[in-house]
Amino acid sequence: MVTIWKILVIFLFVVYTSGCSNTFIAVKPDINTGQFKTPVKLTDEENTIFSPINDLDEQVFNVLLTGINVAGDWAKEYRPFVKEMLENCGMDKFVSKSHLEDYVIANDLGASIPTLDNRIGYNRLTKYIGPYLIVATDLKNLGSDWWEFSVTVYDPVSSTAKFHASKSAMNLAGMKEPILLPVFNSLKKWVDASRVNSISPKTEGLGI
Numbered sequence: 001m002v003t004i005w006k007i008l009v010i011f012l013f014v015v016y017t018s019g020c021s022n023t024f025i026a027v028k029p030d031i032n033t034g035q036f037k038t039p040v041k042l043t044d045e046e047n048t049i050f051s052p053i054n055d056l057d058e059q060v061f062n063v064l065l066t067g068i069n070v071a072g073d074w075a076k077e078y079r080p081f082v083k084e085m086l087e088n089c090g091m092d093k094f095v096s097k098s099h100l101e102d103y104v105i106a107n108d109l110g111a112s113i114p115t116l117d118n119r120i121g122y123n124r125l126t127k128y129i130g131p132y133l134i135v136a137t138d139l140k141n142l143g144s145d146w147w148e149f150s151v152t153v154y155d156p157v158s159s160t161a162k163f164h165a166s167k168s169a170m171n172l173a174g175m176k177e178p179i180l181l182p183v184f185n186s187l188k189k190w191v192d193a194s195r196v197n198s199i200s201p202k203t204e205g206l207g208i
Contacts, residue, residue: 023174024077026084027181029188036088036188038181042165047186049164052193053155060130061093062086063100067138082137085184090191091135100125122156131157147171149179151187163190 029036064086066079083094097116104113109128115121122134134154142148150166165186169178 023176023180024074024081026081026088027176028088034188034192035185036181038177038185040167040169040178040182042167042182042186046167046182047165049152049161050186050190051160051162052190052196053162054194055131056191056194058131059093060132061095062091063097063132063134064094065097065134065136067136068140078139085180086135086187089184089188090195091133094135103129119156119159122154123159126157131155133162142168145171147175147179149175149183151183153187153190163187 027036064083066082068075068078086092086094100116104110104116104125107128109125112128113121113124116125126132134152134156136152136154138148138150140148146168147170148166148168151163152161153163154161163186165183167179167182169175171179
């Protein structure tokens with residue numbers, strides 16, 4: 001005899017697995033609202049830094065640094081998902097940290113930029129290649145089914161963060177709507193505000 005508890009367990013399993021399987025499929029913002037579809041909005045305590053810049057279209061490129069503190073087959077889908085979601089927020093021209101290190105080595109800048117592991121190194125690099133942004137994302141498990149996702153946009157020229165938002169919640173039926181999309185929505189608002197503030201035409205990359 002199938003008990004109500006067995007039915008509940010089966011239901012939760014189906015919801016959980018279907019949610020997890022779709023977590024890292026990127027989505028585009030709604031054409032009417034310009035936002036990603038989720039009923040969850042961030043509070044001021046979760047979106048702690050929101051300082052639009054006035055030269056977003058002058059950025060030579062964006063450096064994508066992603067962090068993930070869990071193991072699993074789905075982890076390999078995280079980075080391309082984040083990259084596509086950032087593009088859907090209006091950010092592009094991504095290069096990796098290792099690509100920047102190759103540039104430093106190829107142009108014999110080791111004496112001036114001995115490392116790209118701190119703010120000083122990133123600031124010095126702007127003197128050679130122009131302005132750029134560092135976009136750091138992090139997804140970590142807080143224990144059991146609780147997860148936290150965060151995005152930080154850092155400006156090496158001023159050595160200050162221009163955007164930071166994070167969201168934590170229980171991942172019972174997938175983390176996209178309750179955790180990921182609310183953060184991306186706030187980031188898209190920041191990108192839109194920064195693009196409105198932009199006063200100069202887009203600068204082409206330096207072939208980096």
